[in-house]
Amino acid sequence: MNNLYLPFLAEIKEIREETPDTKTFVISAPLKFKPGQFVELSVFGYGEAPISISGGNGECIELTIRAVGNVTNKIHRMKVGDYVGIRGPFGNGWPIEKVEGKNLLIAAGGIGLAPLKPVIEHVCQNRDKFKEVTLLYGARKPSLMLFKYKFDEWSKHMNLLLTVDEPENGWKGHVGVVTTLCDKIKHVSDTITLMCGPPIMMKYTSMVLIELGFPPSEIYLSLERNMKCGIGICGHCAVGGVYVCKDGPVFSLNRAIRFIEKPHEVQGVLD
């Protein structure tokens, strides 16, 4: 019998420092994954945490991790050559096949760029399959922006709109929350939006996009929950009758709309 709770061992091959509190770990795990899926990362002795896959090449996967909890703080103190455990991949992933032949808007806030990075890379490699592509990315400070070293390459393939909440020395770009950039998006019709970020950012960005005329059924969000099992049994990610781990984490806005407005309210998710 296949034991879904048993992780396999994987070696940390490379560690990239992204921001003061975020690192990208390249882990030797030959996983086939869809962009937007996540894995359960084990640090033995500390526990498990669900982490989105932020890249991979068939032999390794990349996990971009912010140090916020028990497991994530520990992995930040680990070094190349150390072993972690991996289970997965879990979840449904982004509906990329729906975007092909259409315009694409990618909206990310903070660490929310990590699960969208595989999508961006897919777009860069298959640029002719998509029409207009815009990446909207906001962070609190310029120093907290992820994957800055990729921006030049990405901007060759798509329209990059960046913003920060608090400018630091040297920042010449836009200042303000992500919603203040929304009116710069040139394509509204025939556009699929993929969004990930803090709940408050997703809520307000969704509201502005709807006002601009984006249909809610064409906006997809990736939600964060503290999944303990990843397979819809432990109950921690359950909201309104759906399991974010196996039915999600990507939902269309018309399915998720009300629980973003009132995250703690049950009423929101009953559609």
Add this chain to the structure above:
Amino acid sequence: MLFNPLKTNNEIFITNYGINFTKIVNSVMNMGVKIAKNRISEFLDYLRRRYVLYAPIEKDGISKIGKIESVSEIAFLPYRTKISVKPIFFPPEEKFFKFQKKDGWFELEDYLLQIDEEEKAIFGLRGCDVRALEVLDRYMLSEFQDPYYRKRRENTLIIGLSCDYPRESCFCTAFGGMIPNRYDLWFTDIGSHYFVDIGSEKGRELVNSEFFEEATKEDEAKKIRKINTVEMEINRRTKIDLCEIKKCAQEIKKKANDPIWEELGKLCLSCGKCNFVCPTCHCFDVKDVTNIDGSEGERIRAWDSCHLYEYAKTSAENFRKERKARVRYRIYDKFVFPVMRYGVYACTGCGRCNEVCPAGINIRDVLRRLIS
């Protein structure tokens, strides 16, 4: 028997999880059998020799389902046990695997392999617990299967027993009465004998043993009278009927903004006792326990409770911060969400949560208010 839309033809309840569970036969075809009470311990001993026998036991005033070494340990209670059957299949704490550090590498030892593959027979299970097992099967053995649960659950023979009288908190009649849809044998006390309903091929094989005799029409009439009497008594006390599943779930769904949640939120202490005694609650937390230098340890899962503040917490926010939201979530996760997902309630009317609630919240009162 009281008219009950939940009790339809057995056939439609056959769900195939790819497991060798007992096959259901159409019990209408069979005239039942009976067993004399003075032969019951012989029969149980016969069972004990063929299976690993589990049955109600009572120790220090706490009744539960336990492994039986000798038939004399079995407690013949008139009603359900205090602790449900859930811990037999889904223990409060389960060790997943052991990890041991060796030169920077870890060795994992899967505890799944250590769970005995045994053929269980559970005698004396009540309708509420048998239904709860059906619900647990849906959660644990759907598209992804819980291997630890499955290994314990496979090859389990269920020999149920009708209650002689209900506990104060019982309300199984709201869900279709004392006899569930899936069982191997079902015993009902009819005086000098137990009337035995046959629910599966395996059950039929068992009643071919020497202990059973053919039942008469009168025996069956006695059984029906007995069940009706007890069920009517439960009904008289509780006056809740949730048998129209979709309609009731719809009704409760509409009450998302009812003032009842505010009131319950003020009463509830968020202790999580109701989750732990519930025979269908299956949430768990996963954590690592290590020795003092961290060189070896175990990954365990432990029961968790959706009433606890930390339950829905993520790195970004807590999705059910307010107590009223957590109270509502639990009721919805029993009466609305499982109906949307699996077409069944995740409550079987055992009433254990009423019994243990330190704040005196009675789920029957809650339901009565929600349905009315």
